[in-house]
Amino acid sequence: xxxxDPKGSxxxxxxxxxxxxxxALAIAIVSVAMFLLFVMTYLIPGxxxxxxxxxxxxxxxxxxxxVKMGLDQPxxxxxxxxxxxxxxxxxxxxxxxxxxxxxxVLEQLPWTLALIAGGMIWSIALGIPxxxxxxxxxxxxxxxxxxxxxVAVIAVPSFVIAxxxxxxxxxxxxxxxxxxxxxxNDFGDQLLHLILPxxxxxxxxxxxxxxxxxxxxxxxxxxSHIRTARAFGLPDRLITYRYALSIAILPTVTLLGVGIGxxxxxxxxxxxxxxxxxxxxxxxxxxxxxxxxxxxxxVLVTTxxxxxxxxxxxxxxxxxxxRVRSRF
Amino acid sequence: MNVLEIQNxxxxxxxxxxxxxxxxxxxxxxxxxxxxxxxxxSGCGKSTLINSILRLLPENGKIDAGTIKFxxxxxxxxxxxxxxxxxxxxxxxxxxxxxxxxxxxxxxxDQMLHIQYRSKLRRKEKQEKSIEMLRRVRIPDPESALKRxxxxxxxxxxxxxxxxxxxxxxxxxxxxxxxxTALDATLEVAIIDLLKELQSQIECSILFISHHLGLIAExxxxxxxxxxxxxxxxxxxxxxxxxxxxxxxxxxxxxDPANQTSRTRQLxxxxxxxxxxxxxxxxxxxxxxxxxxxxICTTVPEExxxxxxxxxxxxKSQ
Numbered sequence: 187x188x189x190x191d192p193k194g195s196x197x198x199x200x201x202x203x204x205x206x207x208x209x210a211l212a213i214a215i216v217s218v219a220m221f222l223l224f225v226m227t228y229l230i231p232g233x234x235x236x237x238x239x240x241x242x243x244x245x246x247x248x249x250x251x252x253v254k255m256g257l258d259q260p261x262x263x264x265x266x267x268x269x270x271x272x273x274x275x276x277x278x279x280x281x282x283x284x285x286x287x288x289x290x291v292l293e294q295l296p297w298t299l300a301l302i303a304g305g306m307i308w309s310i311a312l313g314i315p316x317x318x319x320x321x322x323x324x325x326x327x328x329x330x331x332x333x334x335x336x337v338a339v340i341a342v343p344s345f346v347i348a349x350x351x352x353x354x355x356x357x358x359x360x361x362x363x364x365x366x367x368x369x370x371n372d373f374g375d376q377l378l379h380l381i382l383p384x385x386x387x388x389x390x391x392x393x394x395x396x397x398x399x400x401x402x403x404x405x406x407x408x409x410s411h412i413r414t415a416r417a418f419g420l421p422d423r424l425i426t427y428r429y430a431l432s433i434a435i436l437p438t439v440t441l442l443g444v445g446i447g448x449x450x451x452x453x454x455x456x457x458x459x460x461x462x463x464x465x466x467x468x469x470x471x472x473x474x475x476x477x478x479x480x481x482x483x484x485v486l487v488t489t490x491x492x493x494x495x496x497x498x499x500x501x502x503x504x505x506x507x508x509r510v511r512s513r514f
Numbered sequence: 515m516n517v518l519e520i521q522n523x524x525x526x527x528x529x530x531x532x533x534x535x536x537x538x539x540x541x542x543x544x545x546x547x548x549x550x551x552x553x554x555x556s557g558c559g560k561s562t563l564i565n566s567i568l569r570l571l572p573e574n575g576k577i578d579a580g581t582i583k584f585x586x587x588x589x590x591x592x593x594x595x596x597x598x599x600x601x602x603x604x605x606x607x608x609x610x611x612x613x614x615x616x617x618x619x620x621x622x623x624d625q626m627l628h629i630q631y632r633s634k635l636r637r638k639e640k641q642e643k644s645i646e647m648l649r650r651v652r653i654p655d656p657e658s659a660l661k662r663x664x665x666x667x668x669x670x671x672x673x674x675x676x677x678x679x680x681x682x683x684x685x686x687x688x689x690x691x692x693x694x695t696a697l698d699a700t701l702e703v704a705i706i707d708l709l710k711e712l713q714s715q716i717e718c719s720i721l722f723i724s725h726h727l728g729l730i731a732e733x734x735x736x737x738x739x740x741x742x743x744x745x746x747x748x749x750x751x752x753x754x755x756x757x758x759x760x761x762x763x764x765x766x767x768x769x770d771p772a773n774q775t776s777r778t779r780q781l782x783x784x785x786x787x788x789x790x791x792x793x794x795x796x797x798x799x800x801x802x803x804x805x806x807x808x809x810i811c812t813t814v815p816e817e818x819x820x821x822x823x824x825x826x827x828x829x830k831s832q
Contacts, residue, residue: 197661410614417568417609418629418679419601428628432619507619508663 197508204504204511212497219489220272224265227482277483282475287483290468295487297367297464300376301456302449304384306442309391314438316392317399318431324404336393345455348386352459355382365461383456387449391442398441402434409433436507443499447492516583517686517719518544518567523580525559525566525743532792536562536575537743538799541817544687544736549713549720551734551751553727553766557788559743560723564689567721568605569597585686602629606680610692612672616664622648622675623660629679647678651708670701674708681712688713688720694729702726706733727770731755739763742788742799749823759825762800798828 235251236243252258255278256267271277277287316336320329339347356364368379406412407430415429454466465484472480504511525537537559544550552560565571567582569589582589585604589597609615617625626644633640641660648656651674664672673693680688690709694702706729713720724730730737730751737754739747739762747760758764765784767773774781786803789795797812798804804811810828817824818831825831 410609410611411617413570414607414609414615414676415617415628416570417601417607419598419603420628420631421598424628424631428620428624429617433617508621509618509665512665 200511208500212493215493216490224268278479280480281477287479291484291487294465294468298453301453304380305388305449308388309395312392313395314399316396321400321403336396339389340393344386344452347389348456348459351382351386367462383460386456387452391445398438402437406430406434439499439502443496446495450488515546516543517546519583521581524578526578528574534791540745544719547717549734550736551722551730552738554740558740603683605687606685607689608676608680608693611696612669612676647682651678684716685718688718690722692724728772744799747825753823759830760827761804
């Protein structure tokens with residue numbers, strides 16, 4: 187216990203220390219991810235120069251390209267160059283158009299980010315209320331129906347949801363547009379085009395979050411501080427949302443951080459099914475055209491994205507739970 | 515004039531295949547400005563008694579019969595919204611474990627503000643009242659304490675804060691559920707003194723639950739001895755501690771470590787165990803462990819009393 191310190195500054199200091207620690211950890215994890223990615227690309231059979239030049243290239247051309255790409259250097263020099271360049275934002279050039287990989291990926295990133303953000307909004311906006319609701323009315327018919335629904339949407343793969351959502355809402359009912367990302371100059375149209383793909387990405391997570399929130403709510407509602415709150419006659423809404431949910435939400439925030447990773451992979455399917463631009467579509471096309479620098483660059487960016495989002499999840503936890511930030 | 519009058523309270527819990535009789539014909543009076551202690555072993559129904567008064571029984575618990583008259587109203591007839599107007603304003607509670615009784619993610623300020631949610635005061639005034647309460651329970655630097663979170667305080671401090679919260683709305687009745695059990699012996703005295711002091715200032719009554727006989731003797735005006743869901747004896751602290759009528763009360767006092775006069779390797783205990791409350795009992799509930807058990811004890815003893823000293827035992831009523 188720290189005494190005599192005005193809470194505001196002490197608390198901000200603790201939060202800063204906590205944030206810096208998390209940030210350092212995130213940088214370390216990105217570095218490890220870079221190393222693993224480098225090892226994986228290095229271990230892919232065949233050399234990139236032959237792939238890039240095609241079957242009719244001469245040996246001299248091949249060697250010239252190897253030197254140009256720096257592949258004649260020892261492995262550790264190659265890794266060091268890759269590592270330093272990547273931290274500076276240089277992920278090499280892609281093979282087909284010779285444009286910087288970083289540019290190509292960053293161009294597509296906002297589409298995917300919008301898709302994942304949409305998926306998050308779906309899963310939070312539906313999952314948390316459903317979880318709360320079923321926890322407060324546990325054992326009832328609605329609890330059981332929502333339970334079955336949750337397990338069902340967790341079990342169904344996202345591309346199946348994507349296809350059926352497309353069929354139902356776009357083809358039969360024609361409420362929502364089927365494919366594409368919408369008119370680039372019309373934000374409303376873009377939002378409209380985002381509804382179905384983001385639902386496909388997020389629906390499984392509605393189930394996860396509903397189950398998770400329900401379980402942790404039930405646990406928190408049994409806690410003695412909730413009994414104290416009841417013994418003080420506090421209103422039910424206050425108890426449910428400020429006293430119970432604010433604690434029950436904590437494991438869910440962590441879960442969502444991890445969930446982003448799965449949403450990233452669902453985004454690949456959603457972008458293909460709905461013919462949307464995005465990193466997933468980019469990787470898919472790059473694999474088909476054997477555009478390896480682009481594949482590895484896109485994977486690195488999404489990995490970094492995943493780690494950054496988890497960093498945010500940790501920071502949110504630190505913000506929500508005073509016990510976490512003082513534990514350093 | 516009594517703040518709380520409990521008459522013939524019967525509470526049962528529905529368990530798998532059977533019913534557990536947690537409270538049987540419990541009658542308790544708590545006079546105004548009086549501290550009433552409840553003693554008994556674990557499982558004697560102390561917690562059920564509190565939860566019945568607050569109507570916070572678990573879902574399988576039910577008040578079968580009896581009345582709980584509080585300030586002239588029968589709480590057993592109250593619905594949930596009526597109960598909410600009583601809880602925290604007219605009856606408040608200090609719970610056993612201060613470590614888990616406060617919400618870990620809300621600041622002390624928030625929790626103390628929430629308790630005053632019925633009050634018409636402005637936010638600023640409520641905050642001042644919270645600070646004033648923290649000062650009264652002797653929290654150092656109450657202004658900054660208000661902004662902190664429960665985990666930043668020690669157990670004793672947390673219990674002081676709990677007491678501040680409970681006393682803030684100036685209740686007519688404070689229920690203290692073993693408020694010092696989780697604390698060091700040195701803190702115990704300080705907390706008891708604090709309770710006494712606030713009680714005399716606010717002029718409330720206290721229902722003090724404990725299995726620490728020394729504390730009860732020191733703090734309470736009246737004492738209730740409970741056993742296996744029944745009140746076996748009640749009277750003034752002096753009556754119970756100096757002239758216990760019921761064999762159980764007498765044994766309980768003998769077993770108090772504070773009453774040991776000679777060195778011993780083994781503290782005395784009452785032989786036998788608390789009876790299974792799921793079974794149907796005939797006669798006196800303490801019969802199986804009583805050294806004076808006779809034939810007549812197979813019939814239920816009526817409550818017998820003079821001068822405010824009541825007992826349920828055939829030995830006394832014969």
